[in-house]
Amino acid sequence: MYVTGLVTALRAEASCVSSMRVPLNEMVQINDYTVLCLSGMGAEAARIAAEELLRQGVTALASFGVAGALDPCLKPGDLVLPGVIIHSTDQLPVNVTWRDRLQRLLPTDITVINGVLTDSAVPVTDENAKRDLAHVTGACAVDMESGAIAVVAAEAGIPFIAVRVIVDPVQFSPPQALLGAVYPDGGVNSLHLMALLLKRSVHLRTLMQMGVGMRAARKTLSRVIQSAGVGLDSQETDRLIA
Template sequence: MSLVGIVTAMRAEAKCITPRRLPFNEMVHLREGTAIWVCGMGSKAARQAAAGLRDRGVSALMSFGVAGALDETLRPGDLVLPERIHAEYSHPVALEWRARIMQHLPEHVKIAGGTLATSQQVLTSEAEKREFSAKNGACAVDMESGAIAEIAANAGIPFVAVRAITDPLEFSPPPTLMGAVYPDGSVNVPHLLTLILRRSVNVSTLLRLAPSMRAACATLLSVVKHADIELGGTFLPQY
């Protein structure tokens, strides 16, 4: 029996797959054929999760979540299904698996291909994004897919990335905001309020971030709804 291992960095991403409150940093079986691991942000955490899933017998790995746009034509809610992942090394995805996912999706979902690059740090300005894009030839960026792709390549198992755009090229979360975010993506509310009071973070910035995240999550929910069989099976609420 095949077992798809899905790696997500943040709980908000995982909630697009299951309503369950998942434990942090461990493998959870969602149903027959599907397992998930909420690992936290960054390559180190993603590598640990992917290796953990590999060691527990998954036969394929998926990077699932959000990404930042490096292409000015990509907007919040657009879906990136890359043909290639670029980090320290370049890794192809399983193109047949990718094609099957695309076939299931409704026409209203805008899909981009190309290269998804992994950054070791959050890109916090349009200038940083443009420089990173020029260096890596990528249309979008995240912080986890490169490590997951590397584990899959070394294990000789299929890999695919499913990433929805949150921040467009011209807008990025300010670096000060990252201090108010826990590793699983949840918000440290007291710290955030302190940043707002000190005017280190503008309320207008937060108001812009929220709808972008909602648009990305709506797209990920659409992927789960229409292409669930390619994520390892039909997802049903389990409590």
């Protein structure tokens, strides 16, 4: 029997998997087939979470959350189920059998892209930087955690998939100034944010646009869970990839 370890960086992502309050950096048993970890943002946090999930006995890993678009055709709410993860200069595969089965379970009105997903050591907060990254890597989307999780899975010889939904298009990114007001789990320091608004370092319309993107992304993430289950069909995965 495969037990899937889900790694999410943000609390907003974890809430699409479970309504329980998930503590940061703790393993939460969702059911017999699924363990969830809210890692916080970044590759190092994701690596630590994935390694701890292995110690807890999971036999498959999934990176679950949001991503930034590198392809101008992608919009918030579009689902990226990549076949390749670019981590530094390495290309790491996903388990295509598992990915394809998951994709067949999804509603047909969800836009699904099977492109390349690349990682970034830092948030990509500029349109030109996104276009440059797309040119160098050939990727359609970027996140900060999937590459690290893929490395852990590859080293352990266990199945891995990434389930990433676009939260911001190429033309829009969260401003650099906002990053200092964000906690590792994606929560916001309200006092710091208010100061940024008063200084006009961040504009209200920017926050509203970010909220629209996150709502669209969370809607798709929730529909993936509703269609495939919190283990992303781990029982069938056991049969297909054993």
